[in-house]
Amino acid sequence: MRLTMKRPQGNRDGSAGVGPGVRTLGARLVAFLVAPLLMGGLMAGCADEYPQSSISPHTDFAEIIHSLYVSIFWWSMLILAVVWLLLAWVIVKYRRKSEDEKPRQIRGHLGLEIGWTIGPALIVIAIAIPTVQAVFATQQPVSEDALEVEVVGHQFWWEFHYPEQGVTTANELWLPVDRPVNLRLESNDVIHSFWVPKLGGKRDVNPVPAVREGQDPKYNWLYFTPQETGVFMGQCAEFCGQSHALMAMRVVVESEEGFQDWVDRWFASEGAALPAGAEPDAETELQMPGEEPDVQEDEELQAVDQDEDPMVTLGRETFLNSTCVACHGVEGTSAQGVIGPNLTLFGARSTLGAGIMENNRENLVRWIIDPQGIKAAVAMPGTEYPGGNWPATGLSDGEVEAVAAYLLSLK
């Protein structure tokens, strides 16, 4: 396969970019050699070098974990030092000098043995107490003004619902800074795990067992408050099938205004907006393969800017009349599919294919033509082969170009 993963370089505030200085082998070796020191917690400062580092906390949640980690790390180093020094000492000191040596036959020493039982026990207690405190501290639902987001894991992409805002998006989670977030985690198929290291630990995204009427299904939650704006990388951390390696995501932490602006744009970017919070009626909107969608082009096209690139206009028309809309939705259009990623504001995303390559025209065209060639076992059909339960889209190269232009215009 010919996947070249182009990364978004320094999206928005540049935090997802890779520092250029560490590309040479020599520099990397140095980085490797000093890494043991960095593990001790000196790392927190230089964030960009390792965009998915688990020791570079940017939320309260990650902070708690990190300080716990640092303390356990040093306890471990202490024990390691003691064991290795003792070992080195006996290896050097008690090496056999002559075969006739008759060492004193000592069978044990109660005091010593009690000592090295109690010593480690005390260290273990010193580790266990803050651990249990942290366990409880990190699993408390936060305040009522928290932003709730429903995260749905799919093979192999992420879906995000904002029930309060009525917004649905995919693979790029937008969050306001300094506001507590409650993520409700649920899987649509197999077990995934939501992990954005700089924002905190991972939590499994489980398929939720069906329950009898009147009982509450049990969801997993993640609670944290982002403390800095920026773009943070994450990826699925529970083996979920063929393209598990290609199930990444970005979390965009914006200022409160920036976030609100994003929500507004989500409704306004394409045509007449539905009122906030309104749910499209899935039954009437979901198109079956091969079935012509209910075209409402006329109204929609009228709502569109007259100066628009004709390519985009053509692309919109093609998209809305293709089987694409059976799975994909674009807010404000007749495309209301809910099976695949929602494509509203698609052009504003930095990455494509669940965070695996830069979102540009060239990659997008390649993706629409041959998604399974880029990412094994995705459910999306290509132009010439079926995918999931859906037939090939049958789009011509020209149509693909137009659709790509249209999708990238959604900003």
Place this chain on the structure above:
Amino acid sequence: MAQAAAAVDDHGHTTTGISNFKVGFWTFIASECLFFGTLISTYMVYKGRAVVGPYPAEIFDVLITTISTTVLLFSSLAMVLALHAVQLGKKKHAIMWLLAVIAMGGIFLGMEFNSYLKYIDYGLTLGSSTFGSSYYVLTGTHKVHVVLGMVWMAVLIWLIARNRIPPAKAEQVEIAGLYWHFVDIIWIVIFTLVYLIQ
């Protein structure tokens, strides 16, 4: 396997004075305890979590199951008497009691099988709910154990009839008895947890 152990035993002396075969069999029973323990735990974990009916309270007939349980309990008594007869060298008695064990095992299986048919009529199948899955796999595994026990008894009868189990080799019957009692006890646990405490 029966003879292998006996032969090793003949060879002598073990550290504990208990034959290898018996120690080994107890070990195996320990292993079986974990096996059934897991099956029973699963049933308990899924208890009350079935999404659709039929639910246990709707279909279990405690009376019928009590009768079948009693039959199985009495088969243990027959087993004890069979062993006693073998130890005394009373061949005919031994065969008679072992036949009784098989017969009572058969009655138990028949009654249980009948209950299965009834439950299936109610719509409880392997795939209908977690209750169906965990109930059938748990009790089904137990029934497989009962069947194996009955086959074992049949082999013993054949051996006794051919004078291959003199009183000195009564341990072969004793071990089979251990197995049979174990299968009974497991059923009592299942009966209590599955049928009585709903």
Place this chain on the structure above:
Amino acid sequence: MSSVGTQTVEQQHTSHEEDTGLWSWITTVDHKRIAIMYFVTATFFFFVAGAKALAIRVQLMFPEQELITPEVYNQFFTMHGTTMIFLVAMPMAVAFFNYVVPLQIGARDVAFPRLNALSYWVFLFGGLYLNSSFIVGAAPHASWVGYATLTMPEFSPGQNTNFWLIGLSILGIASIAGGVNFITTIINMRAPGMKLMRMPLFTWMTFVTSFLLITAIPVIGVALIYLGFDRLFGTVFFQPAGGGDPVLWQHLFWIFGHPEVYILILPAFGVISDVIPTFSKKPLFGYPIVVYAGLLIGFIGWGVWSHHMFTVGLGPIADSFFVAATMIIAIPTGVKIFNWIATMWGGSLKFTTAMLFSVGLVAVFTVGGLSGIMHASAPVNLQQHDTYFVVAHFHYVIVGGAMMGLWAGLYYWFPKVRGRYLSETLGKWHFWTTMIGFNLTFFPMHFAGIFGMPRRIYTYSAELNVDIYNQLATIGAFIFALSAVIMAWNLVKSWRGGEKAPANPWGAPHLEWSIPSPPHHYNFPAIPTVQSREPLWNDGEREAILAVTMEEPETEPVMPNPSYWPILLAASITLIWALVMTGIWWVIALAILPVIYCVFKWGMEPAFPEGH
């Protein structure tokens, strides 16, 4: 292989000759021959699984490579893990149980020699069955933990997962039979005077491990039955739509899986607890404490399984419980390490290859233990779980612990098995290439994980900036592979041409060194009486024992008959399990007939020659 017999002949009366042909190996019930077959088979699988590891390392050497497809990659890492654990580490430990335990306790064989042979053949056939999945292009691909719902038919259609679940079920039979056998052997077949608290540590750890086997394997057995029923007969144990909870699989798997970790590590602890005193010329420091620590590890090992599941969302109370239990288990492990060091303290240390591997284990395993403490802390685990940090951790524990211990045992007991030493020169090459290759492979993985590289990914983004760690790991993996080749070469070379070894080449204290190297096929001409923990180190006791063990017997001890029923029964058991794949109940029911037939014939066959 058959040359073992001929070698033995030199030291025996011709009347004591043991058959040496291929048929004699197929029908053998001799624990020593079974041990050799276990070892050879496990070493073979070690190379098979190692080759997959190299493929994985090559694929990961650079970011965003596409040398192998994701599907093949997933099959490789799944089978690498499954093979290394079930077909290498476990059976290699069982090889040592088989060879050493009867000799250490003064027995002529295990309690159930034919059952022992059955265990081996079932293991062999199960292993071959599992690997035959590659031939039909349907190797297991859902990782060695096989989490539902990825293993459900919707997400894993085809036979891949069936091969996995059936293969593991078959291997489970071998393990339970082995566990029963060794428990009975150790309880019941000790020489006079060999009290429990006089048993060598290796025998002790075999005992504890055997209990873990018979108790842990049934749990995964049930889980595999559920999985098989879900896949083949439509039950809903792990089907969320039917109310089933995929997390149940994880509980069952790890209730087995954590004791399994101790099944892997305790034999190695046993080995080095015998090796270190021998080469320190000092008895084990705090023998009772080391025994109790082993028992405690085995026991508490049952209450820590959910530390593999901190990310699952069990809630703070459950998390805290398992944090506490896991922390507690660190204490007896630490105690063992300090006791080994104390054994060496004030001793007269001779650094043979066996001793090097033992000391290496103490040094390297400590690293794995400490990283274990890190992710025993549930919140920290949320960052480290399912990353390369964990991959580094468990390789430090299983390779740095279990495998290094077994290699120590290999160099230690090989002279007993063969009557020849393994080459110490090659042994030292083996040790140092292992240490360098192993550490270079796995130490950098800590950093890859810390910097955000998840495990079980067939490729990773260049942006993560973890290539250097992956490159070092790949280089290390090839050095490590070289060490395995050196070991194999040493085995082959020394088997024929190694320097001759006497009965007790190392001046070791235990009973296995009181008999000729290699031993008679009946082990002990007569059973000696033991009076202490280190019988061969005590003047008087040693002479009394050697007077018994080095003599020719007046009449040859009667040994069990060879039998071909173990291999036939093993074949029929494998067949019936393999037919489960069809999912047709009457095919499976019919296939039980050969099993019943073999069991019956087995039961009717006299275990010992007529008249005994």
